[in-house]
Amino acid sequence: MSTRDRDAAAYRPRAGEPVLDSRTGRTGIYMDTIGGEHYLRPAGGGREWTARPGQLAPAPIPIPAPEAAEAAGTADTTDAPVPDPAAPDPATPDPAATNRARLAARLAARNQDSRLNESQVA
Structure with a gap:
């Protein structure tokens, strides 16, 4: 190691800055030390x-932001939401709502019948 290398200030990236890892050759975003x-x-x-x-x-070349990659259609899709198999299918009606609707219709019919009976008695 030369004196120049030893006396040179160490490169200190800022959080979020793109950097090149010379050991692996990969470019990444600096997070923390x-x-x-x-x-x-x-x-x-x-x-x-x-x-x-x-x-x-x-980093020798700027890394595109994820928003730019999405706009270009090259975004990584591994983070796409996965549908929950336990979630109800929106196309299938809720059985509880169907039962409530049937009960409401039966009660409305019964009330209508009782009004007729009251008018007949009076």
Whole structure:
């Protein structure tokens, strides 16, 4: 190691800044430094990885934001919501609502019948 390398200021990225991990060749977003290791994650989200301070450099090309990737149609679809199999199908009527409707119709018919009977008695 030359004196110039040893005396050079260490590169310190800011949170959210795109950086290049020279060990793996991957470009990621800098998250934090804990215990002397930098934590990075892929730009579109995913599993974090660690890098040592001497292995980071500014990203040579800008990483597209996830919103730009979605607009271009290249977004990662693994985060798409998965339908809940236990959730009721919206096309299938709710049985409880159907039973309530039947009961209301029966009560309305019974009330109509009772009004007729009262008018006949009076």
